[in-house]
Amino acid sequence: MDEVRIIEIKKSVFDDNNADADKLRGELKEKGVFLLNLMSSPGSGKTSTLVRTINMVKDKLKVAVMEADIDSDVDAITIKEATGVESIQLHTGGMCHLDAEMTRQGLDNLPLSDIDLAILENVGNLVCPAEFDTGSCVNVMILSVPEGDDKPLKYPLMFSVCDLVLINKIDVLPYFDFDMEKCKENIHKRNPAAKVIPISAKTGEGIDQFAQWLQQQVAVWKA
Amino acid sequence: MHELGIVFHIIKQVKEVAKENDCSHISKVVMNIGEVSTIVPYYLEDCWKWAVEKEDMLKGCKLDIHIIDAVTHCDDCGCDYPTVQHAKICPECGSEHTWLLKGNEVEIKEIEVN
Numbered sequence: 106m107d108e109v110r111i112i113e114i115k116k117s118v119f120d121d122n123n124a125d126a127d128k129l130r131g132e133l134k135e136k137g138v139f140l141l142n143l144m145s146s147p148g149s150g151k152t153s154t155l156v157r158t159i160n161m162v163k164d165k166l167k168v169a170v171m172e173a174d175i176d177s178d179v180d181a182i183t184i185k186e187a188t189g190v191e192s193i194q195l196h197t198g199g200m201c202h203l204d205a206e207m208t209r210q211g212l213d214n215l216p217l218s219d220i221d222l223a224i225l226e227n228v229g230n231l232v233c234p235a236e237f238d239t240g241s242c243v244n245v246m247i248l249s250v251p252e253g254d255d256k257p258l259k260y261p262l263m264f265s266v267c268d269l270v271l272i273n274k275i276d277v278l279p280y281f282d283f284d285m286e287k288c289k290e291n292i293h294k295r296n297p298a299a300k301v302i303p304i305s306a307k308t309g310e311g312i313d314q315f316a317q318w319l320q321q322q323v324a325v326w327k328a
Numbered sequence: 329m330h331e332l333g334i335v336f337h338i339i340k341q342v343k344e345v346a347k348e349n350d351c352s353h354i355s356k357v358v359m360n361i362g363e364v365s366t367i368v369p370y371y372l373e374d375c376w377k378w379a380v381e382k383e384d385m386l387k388g389c390k391l392d393i394h395i396i397d398a399v400t401h402c403d404d405c406g407c408d409y410p411t412v413q414h415a416k417i418c419p420e421c422g423s424e425h426t427w428l429l430k431g432n433e434v435e436i437k438e439i440e441v442n
Binding site: 108109110111113114117119200201202204232233236237262294 | 330332333334337338340341342345346349351355366424433434435436437438439440441442
C-alpha cells in the first residue's frame with residue numbers, strides 16, 4: 106500500500122474553464138468569428154428575438170446559431186425555418202448551462218471560415234450560465250416585462266456578467282406593474298457598465314437598435 | 329442543479345493534479361465553499377457520490393466541505409458585517425457602497441492521494 110499524502114491545490118474550480126474560455130476567444134479572434142452568448146430565463150423570448158434580429162442583419166453578416174437545450178430540437182428548427190441561417194442543436198445531457206468545452210464542441214460543427222457572427226442560445230436559466238465563461242466575446246441577456254423589474258436584485262451575478270440587457274415584451278407594459286426606470290436603476294446598481302435596450306420581439310420595436318449595436322461589436326472584433 | 333457541472337470540473341482538475349504527481353488514487357478532496365457562492369453543499373455531496381463511482385481513480389473518494397463565512401465590507405463607514413444577515417445594505421450606516429470581502433469561494437483546497 107502506498108503512503109497517503111496531501112497535495113495542496115488552492116485553486117478555484119472555475120479556473121480551468123476560464124482558461125479554456127480565454128483560449129477559445131483567442132482562436133475566434135484569429136478566425137474573425139464573433140461569438141455572442143445569449144442568456145435568459147425560459148420563455149423570455151430568446152428565440153423570437155433572434156429570429157427578428159437575424160433577419161435584420163443576415164444580408165450584412167454571415168450568421169450561424171447554436172441552440173443549447175436539455176432536450177428537443179424545436180428551437181434549432183424554428184431558427185432555420187424562420188431565417189434560413191445555419192442552425193444546430195446542442196444537447197447538454199441534463200446540465201443547466203454550457204461551459205467553454207461544450208461551446209467549442211458546438212463550434213466544431215459549424216463552417217467557421219464562412220461565419221462572421223456565431224450566436225449561442227444558452228440554456229434558459231438565470232443562475233448557472235452566469236458562472237461559466239463560454240468563451241464568448243459578449244454576453245447578452247434578455248429580461249422580459251412579465252418577469253418583473255426586481256430580477257436584477259434577485260439574480261445579481263447574471264446581471265453583473267452582461268454587456269447588454271435587452272428588456273423584452275415592452276408591448277405588454279400597460280398590463281404589468283413594471284417600472285422601466287427602476288429596472289434600469291436595479292441593473293446599473295449591479296453593473297454600471299451594462300447597456301440596456303428595451304425591445305419587443307413581437308412588434309419589432311427596438312430590434313434595429315440591437316442589430317446596430319451587434320454590427321458595431323462584430324466590426325470592432327474583426328478589425 | 330449546477331452542482332453536477334461543478335462536480336465534473338472538480339473531478340477533471342483533481343485527476344490532472346494526481347496524474348502530474350504520479351498518484352493512482354485520490355481518497356479525499358477538500359473544498360472551500362463560500363456561504364454565498366450559490367453552491368448547495370448537500371447537492372454537491374449527492375452529485376459527488378454518484379460521479380466518483382464512475383471514475384477508477386476516485387472510487388470511494390470522500391468530499392470534505394469547509395464552509396467559508398461571507399463577510400461584506402462597507403466603504404463609507406469601514407465596517408465588516410455578515411453578508412447573509414444584511415446583504416448589500418450596511419447595518420451600521422445604511423450605505424449601499426459595499427462589496428463582498430469573502431464568501432464567494434468555490435475552491436479546491438487540497439487532495440489526499442495514495
